[in-house]
Amino acid sequence: MSLTRKSAAELAALMASGEVSAVEVTQAHLDRVAEVDPKINAFLHVDAEAALEQARAIDARRAAGEELGPLAGVPIAHKDVFTTIDMPTTAGSRILEGWRPPYDATVTRRLREAGLVILGKTNLDEFAMGSSTENSAYFPTRNPWDLSRVPGGSSGGSSAAVAGYVTPLSTGTDTGGSIRQPAAVTGIVGMKPTYGGSSRYGLIAFASSLDTPGPFARNVLDAALLHEAFSGHDPLDSTSIDAPVPPVVEAARHPDVAGLRVGVVKEFAGEGYQQGVLNRFHDSVELLESLGAKVVEVSCPSFTTALPAYYLIAPSECSSNLARFDAMRYGLRVGDDGTRSAEEVMALTRAAGFGPEVKRRIMLGTYALSSGYYDAYYGQAQKVRTLIARDFEAAFQQVDVLISPTTPTTAFPIGERADDPMAMYLADLCTIPANLAGNAAISVPCGLADEDGLPVGLQIMAPVLGDDRCYRVGAAVEKAFESRWNGPLLKEAPAL
């Protein structure tokens, strides 16, 4: 079997036993990048030489008898929203085209410390705003299952790269579903850790109170290994939680749900949900029951107001976070011809450098924070946020985890929702509550929709710092489905 078909854990074992070198593993994946990426456009930047250099360093350290981490030498693709000192960092925006950060994000630093080999930076919706990766200022990424469809977003480059066997692992960020939704529509595993469980330092901010770095992988254990590698307290991020990382790897190795109480969120069904998605969700419920879980229906009435609340809070924060892109210190500068004032240059640069979705959200947020509107919009949205957190708390009094479809539909065709922001926003309907409350949530594959044969994701939500529950339940579902399917769902994907 080709090295690119192997999981991260398998590759790590092969390298640890000396059967293959990190250079061989890296070269195999770089070859795959060259072969497949022209079709899926997952990467904004690939640095083959730097990747091989990192791999050589790992091999040298291993040869010297150094004790290496469990993912040393494993390739990874890194969402281009994390700063990297040795690669450009654009956040998918023209306003940062070619920017070379002078510092590494904490997540980047921890990837390096874990010995992961960074192949390159993946495409995303500009500033992580979107659900299709079509809002990238550079090009859209394509879904390996169907090249005419989106790979989800905003972390679509990362999901497509993993689903396309270009890399076993990738990083993402999840503000309203930007890891779970792309994972669901590409048939892979994507985890949003508890807010504050993974550091935001060096993550180019979209919405500070929601942004959460997390892992993508083709199986639950790999995701847990990556989760563990880059998570944990960071003194450079005040909102990072000063507590041990939940035992996610151990949980992924114990796929057992017997006696577990599982709540089905009543509100996430009905109109707007594709029948094939609902069918696969019902399969999942039955599967969990067959594994000994006690499944009950749970009502979370505030969840229906999560989407509007999110579209006030996230744009409000982004309107402020993106103010720093002003042409003064870095990035694009337009109109600086010696006759214009600083204010004019700022305005011209921002007009030219931001795409339409980013501008839309800056406008929305600026409005929502304006004096006279603040209480009605931002203030009200914060109250909704509190209600959602209370719904979660009440639900977790009754059950150990909550489940729902990850996203109401399978991957939609490129261009279908590009001019319909509301339709685009609905892709995050089920994922947003966990962001607003800061909970942990994972998406694992649960089959193919009957109508279109495209992958469907099951979302498993756990309480704050209950990340290990997501992995335990996710691993159980994965194991049971894979035995039913005779292998992973991805084997159904067309060859690229």
Place this chain on the structure above:
Amino acid sequence: MTTTTTLMPYDEALERYEPVLGLETHVELGTASKMFCGCATTFGAAPNTQVCPVCLALPGALPVANEKAIESTIRIGLALNCSIASWCRFARKNYFYPDMPKNYQISQYDEPLCTDGYLDVEVDGTVVRVGIERVHLEEDTGKSTHVGGATGRIHGADYSIVDYNRAGIPLVEIVTKPIEGADRLAPEVARAYVTELRELMRALGVSDVRMEEGSLRCDVNVSLMPRGSSEWGTRTETKNVNSLRSVERAVRHEIERQAAILSEGGRIVQETRHFHEDTGTTTSGRSKEEAQDYRYFPEPDLVPIAPDPAWVAELKAALPELPSVRRKRLQQEWGVSDLDMQAMHNADAIDLVEATVAAGAPPADARKWWMGELARRANEAAVPLSDLRITPDQVARVCALVASGALNDKLARQVLEGVLEGEGTPDEVVASRGLQIVNDEGELSRIIDEVLAANADAADKVRGGKIAAVGALVGGVMKASRGKADAARARELILEKLGVSA
């Protein structure tokens, strides 16, 4: 465009209108590192050398609050008799300006750390209680320099350059409640408030409060209401008034300017005004009539501040003696009059005198030298007393030399001059300038004999009982010894030689 500003004489203005003041003071804290990152805060470093991803607002960088700055702010609040919030948050104040890297300032909005206190200040022997509305913590901006153009302001400049060393330095904003009833003493009250605040900061050790370096900056709000009215007028805010004297002058000028406008039926424009040190006048800056919308919202990158009440109590118990209390104590210890104490206070001499006394000088001597000869020298050089090149220890040494009889006052002045001119310590100056009092009896006797011989008339008068005439003879001895003789001993010897008992 130039406009002539009409002023109404101060007395007339006060006859017709009553001023209401408000003071907003920004104090740069003297923490070793910045408010939200680890960068150094050294004043005067080469531009843009004390910067990092956080204070330059590079994409992805995040703030972490400086605990020492929070502690200092709480101590300031406690010293100003404020309530300390048990839970509060930072907020973002959003506006675009090139010297503000994030294009928002991390500040505090409706949840300040300290609220509702007061500071008592003394003006002309009367204690005025100035209410404190709030004390909050924020970060400073970078510093823009506008190059070209006549005024140094952005208007008319060829280009601007920005130094981000200052960006992110912790800044405490102290806002008074409206100060009513100060009446014609309003300018003095404003000055006394800022003076007292500055001393408080120094006593707390939280800032070097150097107005000329901008580590203490004051915005002065003034409005007038007609006598008999209780409805406040429209206020103006005069920015960055950079000395104590300017605080007083700015208030006075605004009173005279606004009174002239109001008396002609005009309307005060709510605006920011700039104070000009050279002319003592203010000119119009940015209009605030179209109120800027700062879109404040709670800072999501920082967790709330929730000071432990036990910690706050500890800080309160450990507050140093406050300046007004200390002044009262010192006044008693030194046994000086209200007037003398006030003079020392105004001259910023209290610390210096105290240090000199601590170095062993009698309080009266320490005060005499600092407020006399040294104050005169400082005044001539137009520098603050504390900038003179002499230490309290050295002044104490001069006092000791006088007390021991090794120097007289005249020689002591020469020693002080030598020290100020960098000739070394008092002892070194005495040695190098040869300023020892002549206490060799043989030498003194020889000089007296010469003087008596040269002034036979005066000697005869003394012999004849006119003791007062001895003064001229002593003067002659001092002159002949070039001031080095001990005048008292010379007098004794002269009288002895002339056979007169005093």
